[in-house]
Amino acid sequence: MTHIRDLDPSASPLDYYGAELRRLREAADLNQKQLGSIIYCTGSLVGQIETARKVPTREFSERVDAALGTEGAMSRLVGLVLRSQLPSWFRQYAELEARATYLSTYQAQLVYGLLQTQAYARAVLGVRTEENLDARVAARIERQRILERDNPPLMWVVLSEAVLHQEIGGAEVMRDQLARLLELRRREWVKVQILPFAAGAHAGLPGSFTVLRFEDDPDLVYTEDFIQGHMTANPQALREGSLRYDHLQAAALSVDDSAALIARVMEERYGDQPEADGRAVA
Structure with a gap:
């Protein structure tokens, strides 16, 4: 059994989650092993999460809610916990x-974070340290849960063709990632275009960037360097970002031609032939 230590629930979302999990488990008159058996994990894992030594997953939280009848409390809380793990x-x-x-x-x-598969994200995030x-x-x-809500944001993504060829995590990971990009064609609020090598010099040469638009707040431009990110609502920066993006969209392949290129690279470089609806077959 994991050693029980006192937690300060106010120290962090992770500590609060652990304290709540322990309180709810004890209220149900279950030990860690018994709860683990109900939610298909080890008692040791329950103990590690209760003592804030391990971060809970959403699946774990949903199972706890079902087992303890907490009406989704832990599933709501885990969002705060996971957000606290971001830089x-x-x-x-x-x-x-x-x-x-x-x-x-x-x-x-790279593929934009909201569109990454778990394996691709793991390969990207584990480059420097695990x-x-x-x-x-x-x-x-x-973060990707915003795409599953009833009113998701409209998203338009332009990827350099280099993203398709830069092998991240191995061929299997890339096959699954490119298949994910093809599957996104079923979502009318997500559009993906590929900027081909043939475009030559283009407006995106200075690097990646994102423009965020809001209903009631000023628009923002976001960029990153290797240390941190930078956001600005400066009108000149917004004008420049919007203009550059318009040029990139114009230089990129159409959505349909982009899907055809993704499928071709997927087949020729990573060994799978996707079906017409975007699903990959071995």
Whole structure:
């Protein structure tokens, strides 16, 4: 049994989650092993989460809610926990991203975070260090829940063709990631265009950027360097970002031609032939 230590619930969302899990479990007159058996995990894992040594997943939280009849309390709380695992400099952007009504992004090297598969995200986030990797991946995947809500943001994504060829995590990971991009064609509020190598010099050469638009708040332009992100509502920056994005969209392949290129790269470089509806077959 994991050693029980006192938690200060006010120390962090993770500590609060652990304290609440312990309180609810004890109120149900269950020990860690018994709860673990009910929700299909080990008692040790329950203990690690109760002592804030491990970050809970959304699946774990949903099982706890079902087992203890907590009416979704832990599932709601886990969102705060996972958001707290994002880099401190990124959290404000993630909050604004979740509130935006329209996202337009150009990505020069990587698939945009909201469109990444779990395996692709894991390969990206684990490049420099695997410390706390499970939690960091879970936090990134949690961001994608905004695409599942009843009124998701409209999203227009332009990816450099280099993104398709830069092998991240191996061929299987890339097959699944490109298949994910093709599957997104079923969502009318998500559009993906590929900026082909043939475009030559283009407006995105300075690097990746995202324009966020809101119903009631000023629009923002977001960029990143290797240390942190930068947001601005400066009118000149917004004008420049919007103009560059318009040029990128004009230079990119159409949505249908982009899907055809993704499918071709998927087949020729990573070994799978997608079906007409975007599903990959071995």
